[in-house]
Structure formats: C-alpha cells, structure tokens
Amino acid sequence: GNGARDRLRIAIQKSGRLAEPARALLTACGLSWRESRDRLFCYGESLPVDLLLVRDDDIPGLIRDGVCDLGVVGRNVLLEQDIALKAGGGSEAFREWRPLGFGGCRLAIAVPETWAWQSQAQLAGTRLATSYPAILRQWLDGQGIAAEVVELSGSVEIAPRLGQADAICDLVSSGATLAANQLKPVMTLLESEAVLAGPSSATSGASGLDQATPRQPAFDGIWDDA
Ligand code: ATP
C-alpha cells in the first residue's frame, strides 16, 4: 500500500513506444508536472499525481511493491510477469484495470518463410526464441507441444538466422520486421495493447479507483428512453 503517502504515483515508460502516448493521455486528463533534473520523477502541479519514468519491465514490480499506485504498461509485459510470479509460487500482485487503446500489437509465433505451415503440431521438437518465456511455455504446455524455449532479451527475430533457434515468439505490429528477417507469423498467442495496471486488490493501492465498483448512472430514469 502507499502508507502515509497522500499523492498518487503513476509509473510510465521513460522512453520507448508507450512513453509519449502515456503522457499525452495523462495530460488530456488535466495533469501537468514539474520535472526533476534527472528526468526520473515528475511532480504533479495541477493535481497531487506524480509520475515515475522507468523501464516498462519495472512497472509491474513497482506496483507489487507499492512504490507506485498505477502504471501504464503493455498487456504483454504484465501477463509475462504475472505468469512468472505465479509459477514461482507467488500470488497475484497486479492486474489489468483497463485497456487504453494505444500500443496495439500481438505476441505471435513466426517461422521461416520457407516452412510449409500446416499446424502448431509442427513446433514439436523445435527451439523457439522469445523474450516472453512464461507466456510461451504456458501456451506450449496448454497445447501439449514439447518444444525448447530459448530466452533472449532482444534481437529475437535474428535468432533463426544465427542458428540459435528454429522459430520465434515475438511482438508483431506491421510484420515488417519479420519480413525483413524472412519470417512469417503463423499463430497469435496474445492480442496486446497498453493498459492501466494497478494492484490486484484495490484496497492495497490507489484508493477510490476500484474498477470492481461500477459507476452507477446518477439518475435511475436517465436511460428510460432507450
Ligand atoms: P524499455 O527500455 O522501457 O524496456 P522496450 O524496448 O522494452 O523499452 P518498447 O519497444 O518501447 O519497449 O515497447 C514497449 C511496448 O510497446 C511493448 O511492450 C508492447 O506492449 C508495445 N508495442 C507495440 N507495438 C510493438 C512492436 N511492434 N514491437 C514491440 N513492442 C510493441
């Protein structure tokens, strides 16, 4: 929880694909900030809402630890860390509160263009490179496919050409990066976009922002014409 802190703290990506749209969204909500010299912390001026500018991968952990109340992060990152946490015996520590409508992409299996693709059964016995080992492992297990997961932190799309893997599981938006590496997407594991993330139980974090309590119309009769 946020203890005695009486200001809301939101973690967003410092630089990268979600950085500008996240700030634009919060600015459109009427928020403005004074930036610290190191550009890691933005002090809210119009409202008591501060920003922490971090790597996207750090956002779920900052929510879990109560350092931040909310975060803007890709569903892909949130799900990967959630599965990994639970696989390690942890309990749910953060969850998606709502989708935000930007940063759209999908996590997909891609194979060399030269493969004649028929079904996912062809993945049995292959090595799959990914930065999303927990999501991929869960999907493979669910499909009953025995394949090797090769975890790479970046440049996943060149792994087949380097001989590190036979195929990959990576984020795709336009597909241009895959095509440039002679790969083609064949299966979608996850449709992703930027989401507002918060603690799994609203009481442990941002008070008053409980998504589980739906807003009621102010007047019962307001929908009578419908
Ligand atoms: P950081 O330095 O914060 O760790 P990063 O390199 O991990 O940055 P970005 O490449 O900026 O992250 O991507 C952030 C998020 O943008 C992804 O996790 C994903 O949700 C979303 N995204 C949308 N389209 C794409 C895409 N084509 N490739 C990768 N990510 C995408």
Ligand code: ZN
């Ligand atoms: Zn990252």
